[in-house]
Amino acid sequence: EAQVTQNPRYLITVTGKKLTVTCSQNMNHEYMSWYRQDPGLGLRQIYYSMNVEVTDKGDVPEGYKVSRKEKRNFPLILESPSPNQTSLYFCASSLSLIDSSYEQYFGPGTRLTVT
Amino acid sequence: AQTVTQSQPEMSVQEAETVTLSCTYDTSESDYYLFWYKQPPSRQMILVIRQEAYKQQNATENRFSVNFQKAAKSFSLKISDSQLGDAAMYFCAYRTQGGSEKLVFGKGTKLTVNP
Numbered sequence: 389e390a391q392v393t394q395n396p397r398y399l400i401t402v403t404g405k406k407l408t409v410t411c412s413q414n415m416n417h418e419y420m421s422w423y424r425q426d427p428g429l430g431l432r433q434i435y436y437s438m439n440v441e442v443t444d445k446g447d448v449p450e451g452y453k454v455s456r457k458e459k460r461n462f463p464l465i466l467e468s469p470s471p472n473q474t475s476l477y478f479c480a481s482s483l484s485l486i487d488s489s490y491e492q493y494f495g496p497g498t499r500l501t502v503t
Numbered sequence: 504a505q506t507v508t509q510s511q512p513e514m515s516v517q518e519a520e521t522v523t524l525s526c527t528y529d530t531s532e533s534d535y536y537l538f539w540y541k542q543p544p545s546r547q548m549i550l551v552i553r554q555e556a557y558k559q560q561n562a563t564e565n566r567f568s569v570n571f572q573k574a575a576k577s578f579s580l581k582i583s584d585s586q587l588g589d590a591a592m593y594f595c596a597y598r599t600q601g602g603s604e605k606l607v608f609g610k611g612t613k614l615t616v617n618p
Contacts, residue, residue, distance in 0.1 A: 421606075428610055430609055431594065438604075447605075
Protein backbone atom coordinates (compact mmCIF):
# COMPACT_ATOMS: atom_id res chain seq x y z
CA GLU A 389 0.00 0.00 0.00
CA ALA A 390 1.32 3.41 -1.01
CA GLN A 391 1.68 5.51 2.08
CA VAL A 392 3.56 8.04 4.17
CA THR A 393 4.27 6.90 7.70
CA GLN A 394 5.23 8.98 10.70
CA ASN A 395 6.48 7.96 14.12
CA PRO A 396 5.63 8.52 16.80
CA ARG A 397 1.98 9.47 16.41
CA TYR A 398 1.87 11.05 19.84
CA LEU A 399 4.70 12.46 21.92
CA ILE A 400 4.83 14.35 25.19
CA THR A 401 8.25 15.66 26.12
CA VAL A 402 9.95 18.32 28.22
CA THR A 403 11.63 21.52 27.20
CA GLY A 404 15.16 21.01 25.90
CA LYS A 405 15.08 17.26 25.38
CA LYS A 406 16.12 16.50 21.82
CA LEU A 407 13.66 14.50 19.76
CA THR A 408 13.24 13.17 16.24
CA VAL A 409 10.03 12.54 14.35
CA THR A 410 10.54 10.08 11.54
CA CYS A 411 8.86 10.17 8.15
CA SER A 412 9.05 7.50 5.50
CA GLN A 413 7.37 7.06 2.13
CA ASN A 414 7.26 3.98 -0.10
CA MET A 415 6.28 5.68 -3.36
CA ASN A 416 9.76 6.65 -4.58
CA HIS A 417 8.77 10.30 -4.35
CA GLU A 418 11.45 12.90 -4.84
CA TYR A 419 9.75 15.72 -2.94
CA MET A 420 9.13 15.63 0.80
CA SER A 421 8.00 18.33 3.17
CA TRP A 422 7.13 19.01 6.80
CA TYR A 423 4.19 21.16 7.91
CA ARG A 424 2.89 22.15 11.30
CA GLN A 425 -0.77 22.74 12.02
CA ASP A 426 -1.91 25.10 14.73
CA PRO A 427 -5.48 26.10 15.60
CA GLY A 428 -6.64 29.08 13.59
CA LEU A 429 -3.48 29.11 11.46
CA GLY A 430 -3.93 26.24 9.04
CA LEU A 431 -0.82 24.35 7.94
CA ARG A 432 2.53 26.05 7.49
CA GLN A 433 5.60 24.61 5.82
CA ILE A 434 8.66 24.04 8.02
CA TYR A 435 11.21 22.48 5.66
CA TYR A 436 11.18 20.72 2.34
CA SER A 437 13.45 18.54 0.24
CA MET A 438 13.47 18.30 -3.53
CA ASN A 439 15.68 15.21 -3.52
CA VAL A 440 18.38 13.37 -1.60
CA GLU A 441 20.80 15.76 0.09
CA VAL A 442 18.74 18.77 -1.06
CA THR A 443 16.81 20.55 1.69
CA ASP A 444 15.59 24.10 2.19
CA LYS A 445 13.68 26.23 4.65
CA GLY A 446 9.96 26.78 4.49
CA ASP A 447 8.03 29.52 6.25
CA VAL A 448 8.63 28.53 9.88
CA PRO A 449 12.03 26.75 10.10
CA GLU A 450 13.25 28.20 13.42
CA GLY A 451 13.98 25.51 15.98
CA TYR A 452 13.90 22.63 13.51
CA LYS A 453 16.40 20.62 11.50
CA VAL A 454 15.94 18.04 8.77
CA SER A 455 18.06 15.65 6.77
CA ARG A 456 17.55 13.67 3.57
CA LYS A 457 20.18 10.95 3.37
CA GLU A 458 17.85 8.48 1.67
CA LYS A 459 15.08 9.12 -0.78
CA ARG A 460 12.41 7.45 1.35
CA ASN A 461 13.18 9.10 4.71
CA PHE A 462 12.90 12.70 5.87
CA PRO A 463 13.22 13.02 9.66
CA LEU A 464 12.34 16.19 11.55
CA ILE A 465 14.69 17.01 14.40
CA LEU A 466 13.99 19.31 17.33
CA GLU A 467 17.36 19.88 19.00
CA SER A 468 15.95 21.78 21.97
CA PRO A 469 12.14 21.72 21.94
CA SER A 470 10.21 24.59 23.48
CA PRO A 471 6.52 24.87 24.41
CA ASN A 472 5.80 26.99 21.32
CA GLN A 473 6.62 23.91 19.24
CA THR A 474 3.60 22.12 20.65
CA SER A 475 1.66 21.36 17.49
CA LEU A 476 0.37 18.78 15.05
CA TYR A 477 3.04 17.87 12.52
CA PHE A 478 2.51 16.45 9.05
CA CYS A 479 4.97 14.96 6.63
CA ALA A 480 4.04 14.99 2.94
CA SER A 481 5.55 13.66 -0.25
CA SER A 482 4.97 13.88 -3.99
CA LEU A 483 6.59 13.32 -7.32
CA SER A 484 8.52 16.42 -8.21
CA LEU A 485 8.28 17.57 -11.78
CA ILE A 486 8.37 21.15 -12.89
CA ASP A 487 4.88 22.45 -13.57
CA SER A 488 3.23 19.28 -12.35
CA SER A 489 0.12 19.17 -10.25
CA TYR A 490 1.05 15.95 -8.55
CA GLU A 491 -0.83 15.41 -5.37
CA GLN A 492 1.00 15.72 -2.08
CA TYR A 493 0.37 12.64 0.06
CA PHE A 494 0.19 13.34 3.76
CA GLY A 495 1.22 11.17 6.67
CA PRO A 496 -1.18 10.57 9.56
CA GLY A 497 0.24 13.37 11.69
CA THR A 498 2.26 13.52 14.92
CA ARG A 499 0.77 15.27 17.92
CA LEU A 500 3.67 16.81 19.89
CA THR A 501 3.32 18.38 23.32
CA VAL A 502 6.29 20.14 24.91
CA THR A 503 5.91 20.97 28.60
CA ALA B 504 3.91 36.12 -1.00
CA GLN B 505 0.78 34.17 -1.74
CA THR B 506 -2.03 34.17 0.79
CA VAL B 507 -5.21 32.09 1.04
CA THR B 508 -8.29 33.32 2.88
CA GLN B 509 -11.22 31.24 4.04
CA SER B 510 -13.73 33.70 5.45
CA GLN B 511 -16.08 31.13 7.02
CA PRO B 512 -14.60 29.57 10.16
CA GLU B 513 -17.68 27.35 10.52
CA MET B 514 -20.53 26.22 8.31
CA SER B 515 -23.41 23.83 8.76
CA VAL B 516 -25.66 22.00 6.32
CA GLN B 517 -28.56 19.60 6.52
CA GLU B 518 -27.98 16.11 5.27
CA ALA B 519 -28.79 15.77 1.55
CA GLU B 520 -28.58 19.52 0.96
CA THR B 521 -25.92 21.58 -0.79
CA VAL B 522 -23.30 23.79 0.81
CA THR B 523 -20.64 26.09 -0.63
CA LEU B 524 -17.36 26.86 1.11
CA SER B 525 -15.56 30.05 0.12
CA CYS B 526 -11.89 30.60 -0.62
CA THR B 527 -10.03 33.57 -2.03
CA TYR B 528 -6.33 33.89 -2.69
CA ASP B 529 -3.80 36.50 -3.57
CA THR B 530 -1.00 35.91 -6.05
CA SER B 531 0.93 37.60 -8.82
CA GLU B 532 1.53 34.33 -10.66
CA SER B 533 -0.44 33.42 -13.75
CA ASP B 534 0.01 29.65 -13.52
CA TYR B 535 -0.67 27.77 -10.30
CA TYR B 536 -2.74 25.00 -8.78
CA LEU B 537 -5.52 25.10 -6.23
CA PHE B 538 -6.71 22.34 -3.96
CA TRP B 539 -9.34 21.53 -1.40
CA TYR B 540 -8.29 19.17 1.38
CA LYS B 541 -10.59 17.51 3.89
CA GLN B 542 -9.47 16.77 7.44
CA PRO B 543 -11.90 14.53 9.35
CA PRO B 544 -11.59 13.93 13.10
CA SER B 545 -8.94 11.30 12.35
CA ARG B 546 -6.73 14.30 11.32
CA GLN B 547 -5.74 12.65 8.06
CA MET B 548 -5.38 15.16 5.21
CA ILE B 549 -7.40 13.94 2.23
CA LEU B 550 -7.32 15.57 -1.18
CA VAL B 551 -10.87 16.36 -2.32
CA ILE B 552 -10.35 18.16 -5.59
CA ARG B 553 -7.73 20.07 -7.57
CA GLN B 554 -7.86 22.82 -10.20
CA GLU B 555 -5.19 23.92 -12.64
CA ALA B 556 -5.28 27.68 -13.15
CA TYR B 557 -4.78 27.40 -16.90
CA LYS B 558 -7.96 25.34 -17.24
CA GLN B 559 -11.15 27.34 -17.57
CA GLN B 560 -13.36 24.33 -16.93
CA ASN B 561 -14.30 23.86 -13.30
CA ALA B 562 -13.12 20.61 -11.74
CA THR B 563 -15.67 18.06 -10.56
CA GLU B 564 -15.28 14.92 -8.46
CA ASN B 565 -18.57 13.13 -7.85
CA ARG B 566 -20.53 15.29 -5.36
CA PHE B 567 -17.75 17.86 -5.11
CA SER B 568 -17.27 20.67 -7.58
CA VAL B 569 -15.53 24.01 -7.64
CA ASN B 570 -16.34 27.45 -8.93
CA PHE B 571 -13.02 28.83 -10.09
CA GLN B 572 -13.02 32.53 -10.92
CA LYS B 573 -9.46 33.37 -11.91
CA ALA B 574 -9.94 37.10 -12.37
CA ALA B 575 -11.61 37.38 -8.99
CA LYS B 576 -9.07 34.97 -7.43
CA SER B 577 -11.88 32.94 -6.00
CA PHE B 578 -12.06 29.16 -5.59
CA SER B 579 -15.19 27.94 -3.83
CA LEU B 580 -16.12 24.32 -3.10
CA LYS B 581 -19.65 23.05 -3.56
CA ILE B 582 -20.72 19.86 -1.85
CA SER B 583 -23.96 18.42 -3.19
CA ASP B 584 -26.18 15.87 -1.45
CA SER B 585 -24.23 16.34 1.78
CA GLN B 586 -23.58 13.23 3.83
CA LEU B 587 -22.74 12.77 7.50
CA GLY B 588 -19.27 11.62 6.45
CA ASP B 589 -18.61 15.01 4.89
CA ALA B 590 -18.34 16.57 8.34
CA ALA B 591 -14.73 17.75 8.67
CA MET B 592 -12.37 20.68 8.49
CA TYR B 593 -11.87 21.81 4.90
CA PHE B 594 -8.72 23.57 3.82
CA CYS B 595 -8.21 25.51 0.64
CA ALA B 596 -4.61 25.44 -0.60
CA TYR B 597 -2.53 27.15 -3.27
CA ARG B 598 0.51 25.49 -4.75
CA THR B 599 3.42 27.68 -5.73
CA GLN B 600 5.12 27.11 -9.06
CA GLY B 601 8.63 25.71 -9.11
CA GLY B 602 11.06 26.01 -6.24
CA SER B 603 9.58 24.82 -2.99
CA GLU B 604 6.32 23.40 -4.39
CA LYS B 605 4.93 24.67 -1.15
CA LEU B 606 1.25 24.39 -0.36
CA VAL B 607 -0.09 27.62 1.14
CA PHE B 608 -3.15 26.82 3.23
CA GLY B 609 -6.10 28.83 4.40
CA LYS B 610 -7.11 28.65 8.05
CA GLY B 611 -9.88 26.18 7.37
CA THR B 612 -13.66 25.91 7.55
CA LYS B 613 -15.28 23.51 9.95
CA LEU B 614 -18.27 21.86 8.29
CA THR B 615 -21.03 20.31 10.39
CA VAL B 616 -23.62 18.06 8.73
CA ASN B 617 -26.91 17.84 10.59
CA PRO B 618 -29.05 14.70 10.25
